[in-house]
Amino acid sequence: MRVISIISLKGGVAKTTTSVNMAYILCKQGFRVLLIDNDKQGNASKTFGLYNPEDENTVARIMLERGLDVREIINKTPYSDSEAGTLDIITANMELLEANMRTIVDTGRQQQTRFKKALTAVSDQYDFCIIDNAPDINMSIINALVVSDDLIIPIMIDQYSFDGLEILIEQIEQTKEDFNPALTFRGCLVTQYRKADVQEQGTEVLDSGYPIFESRIRRTENKVNESTFAGKPVVEYSVRCGASQDYKKFVREYLEAIK
Numbered sequence: 426m427r428v429i430s431i432i433s434l435k436g437g438v439a440k441t442t443t444s445v446n447m448a449y450i451l452c453k454q455g456f457r458v459l460l461i462d463n464d465k466q467g468n469a470s471k472t473f474g475l476y477n478p479e480d481e482n483t484v485a486r487i488m489l490e491r492g493l494d495v496r497e498i499i500n501k502t503p504y505s506d507s508e509a510g511t512l513d514i515i516t517a518n519m520e521l522l523e524a525n526m527r528t529i530v531d532t533g534r535q536q537q538t539r540f541k542k543a544l545t546a547v548s549d550q551y552d553f554c555i556i557d558n559a560p561d562i563n564m565s566i567i568n569a570l571v572v573s574d575d576l577i578i579p580i581m582i583d584q585y586s587f588d589g590l591e592i593l594i595e596q597i598e599q600t601k602e603d604f605n606p607a608l609t610f611r612g613c614l615v616t617q618y619r620k621a622d623v624q625e626q627g628t629e630v631l632d633s634g635y636p637i638f639e640s641r642i643r644r645t646e647n648k649v650n651e652s653t654f655a656g657k658p659v660v661e662y663s664v665r666c667g668a669s670q671d672y673k674k675f676v677r678e679y680l681e682a683i684k
């Protein structure tokens with residue numbers, strides 16, 4: 426199982442949209458995919474109609490329970506039993522907030538390796554695990570970095586694009602050094618892209634300092650928002666729209682890069 430973290434300290438840059446659509450595309454290509462919602466907002470869970478504020482079987486249990494059988498908290502999505510691959514999910518809700526706070530004071534066992542330990546049990550069951558992270562660096566996000574093979578940072582080109590990028594990259598370097606030397610920063614993914622000079626210039630600046638995917642995800646005003654209300658990945662909701670085409674291209678580029 427190859428683990429991919431979609432991560433950024435910035436909110437609203439399309440982490441969830443990228444995670445959900447990447448998971449869906451890989452599933453449709455015949456891969457077995459586990460999506461982990463690692464954000465107390467539960468937006469990835471909501472996409473599949475699986476958000477429940479009362480649910481006790483969420484990602485929070487990974488942080489809290491020693492010896493958890495992670496299979497107990499894996500849910501099916503409408504795509505789990507599709508003809509091609511599989512798309513299962515571990516959901517999140519506000520419980521994750523308390524779980525993170527409790528983990529910080531629980532120094533009795535290692536705090537950073539709880540995802541890693543829990544996911545070992547299903548590593549033969551899936552080809553890919555995609556983790557949709559919150560716009561933060563908290564203990565469950567450090568756990569995601571420790572268990573990941575690949576990192577992808579979605580970026581929206583605007584005045585504040587680079588805010589937090591250095592801090593995040595520093596954190597990645599530290600995690601690499603302390604826990605996970607195999608962690609690879611695959612690149613920044615430009616999302617919500619519009620044809621405009623400022624977007625071109627911003628992308629060039631980014632390209633000069635950081636690894637970046639050639640594929641860019643176009644801003645597709647209505648379809649992406651409509652798809653969230655429809656409870657579907659945009660790639661399923663509107664096959665032909667710009668963002669759907671771009672996400673497919675991006676996944677091809679990613680698969681090529683890991684060959």
Ligand SMILES: Nc1ncnc2c1ncn2[C@@H]1O[C@H](COP(=O)(O)OP(=O)(O)OP(=O)(O)O)[C@@H](O)[C@H]1O
Pocket residue numbers: 435436437438439440441442443464466468558559560616617618642643644645646647649650653668
């Ligand atoms: N290519 C796109 N075109 C148009 N709108 C988009 C596109 N990608 C994402 N959006 C919209 O932008 C908003 C933020 O996207 P998303 O929730 O994926 O970001 P996020 O980084 O996960 O946010 P958060 O930090 O809150 O978790 C959503 O309303 C989403 O529908």
Ligand SMILES: [Mg+2]
Pocket residue numbers: 440441442464468469557558559
């Ligand atoms: Mg999100």
